[in-house]
Amino acid sequence: MITDAAPIVTARIGKPQSWTLRSYLDNGGYDGLRKALTMDPADIGQEVLTANLLGRGGAGFEAGKKWGMLRQAEPKYLVINGDESEPCTFKDHMLMEEDPHQIIEGTLICAYAIGATQAFIYVRGEFALGLERMSAALNEAYSFGAVGRNILGSGFSIDVVIHPGAGAYICGEETALIESLEGKRGYPRDKPPWFPAAMGLYKAPTIVNNVETMSNLPWIVLNGGQAFADLGIGRSAGTRLFSLSGHVERPANYEVEMAKTTFRDLIYDPKLGGGIRGDKQLKAFVPGGVSAPWFGPDQVDMALDQDAVGKAGSMLGSGSVVVMDDTTCMVRAAWRITRFFHRESCGQCTPCREGGGWLDKIMRRIELGQGREVDLDLLLDVCDNIAPGLGWPPQKTTICVLGPSIPSSIVSGIKMFRDEFLVHIKDGRCPFDRKAELSGRVEEALRPAGGAGSASALSSSGPPSMEGAFGAACGQRPMHGEDHELG
């Protein structure tokens, strides 16, 4: 059911000019900061611990606990992660465009609580309007005296800098984001020793928190951690913003009370998703970003509860739910997700860099009607090399979790829709995709990408062996980035 919990982070969205200081102040803006600045910083940390506020970026780590792990040394930095790039997640994008002052206020509360020297808000580069709204809001906040020197007369001073990214999924990973903020390629760092709380930006102790996490802080300070913890159940406290997309009547961001709301509510309630479009049936859904293993219709009554979803072998992750109806080709869906990870791999670790490419290539030939039955075992074997045991959460063979996330969609696909994979292989074509055949897209997609030198790219008659995949050009449709990725 939908509970009557009032929205927290979306309370102002929809109000006229919600992104301006005027509108923000008219609706209680900066009251949380004013109150926080009269409190002992340690007490704010305690309120956030009491609130059970789990990080809203994807990993779901307790925000209060993270702050408590900060190594006590000067300088200390606060970095806000607004690099939202997990496919089908679009909540932080909305928060940055529609309520930037709330993020700035939360950032200042956090900076005060942890005693930060300087704060940086890393905004995904592609969010041009988000960057403009965040920058305008920061200018307003400086003029208002809420940022900078002697904030609101409290004696507390801190500067905030809006930092644009430049297009790289991996920079949402906190250590890659720090590298990027240092002006480098977004290569994740090894943990240990590079736990940001101990050794982060410029090797200084650093807290990296998500935009939505920050957006909750003004409310928590004003209403108390217990009021937040009273919403939801147990560790899944408060409300949370879910990005609902795919084959639903009303795809959008919805803020609902955690744990008391189910996937069924989110997808079918007339005030939320409004059900599957047309007269179609639910085939499967992604419960928390494309890194997450899929759920089927039998799991639709599960609560939006971090631990329950974890126990069922997936995750709430970044809070994005993608609904796929019975017209969806699951091979194509899994292939598209695999291709994404392959393209976005930073290239540091072999299992991710090479394994992702092999999986992309095998998935591609199955979807395009060139697969073999042994390909299913081959897929699972490669997946097992990237994430041994194929469990969830996955075992790591790489520096960060991008690599071990690659198998999710393929393993889900084969587990739930093995017959559909087999039909592709037996019929030598995708049963869903007549248009592609008609338009000649299949032939084009089969053409090797690199011209000369890529003759070893997937050949329709080649053996399904590792050798065929090694060192071959990817053979996929050319896409932005590939032609200059390696100079």
Place this chain on the structure above:
Amino acid sequence: MARLTAENVQRARQLIGLYPQTRSALIPILHIAQEQDGWLTPDGMAHVADLLDLDPAEVYGTASFYDMFFTHRVGRHVVSVCTNLACLINGADELLEHAEARLGVAPGGTTADGEFTLEEVECIAFCGAAPCLTVNWRFFGNIGNDDFDRLVEDLADGRLADDVPPHGTLNRVRRQVGLMAGAPVAPGHDDDAKPPQASAT
């Protein structure tokens, strides 16, 4: 073109002043260089390297890691069609195919008049309006074939010039103050120090 103009050098220096370490300003300054020329020219990157006291190879090696930076000339309008999952299952492949036919170029290609570059991109976080695209990173959602044609005509005729600046221009709002926090202030102290009004981007 190519080397940064005097005004942009000034903007770059102000950006450098916002960070504890100089190199942190690299990506924001590359955005300025791309705004100036529409893409990152070799001379532009070499100039950025000078400003940051970096080897040009470091600048190029960083720029080429990021999808938004172009190290070759692109059109005045870069049309980026998302084909990731939510868009895929809402007809993105068909939209991309239509875009190819309408513009007469494959993804990665630029029209002969230099007006449009088409590219296929990963999720741009606008999935509530799938299928979607951006033009110079300005978002357009629920795009059918007719919508696409109209959009292209409006762009070509300059009807969207206010909403969609030329390629490379990312953030049109400039930072109005430099760093102000400085030394700690005693609580209750009436701190009259006026903020420096230098404008940094």
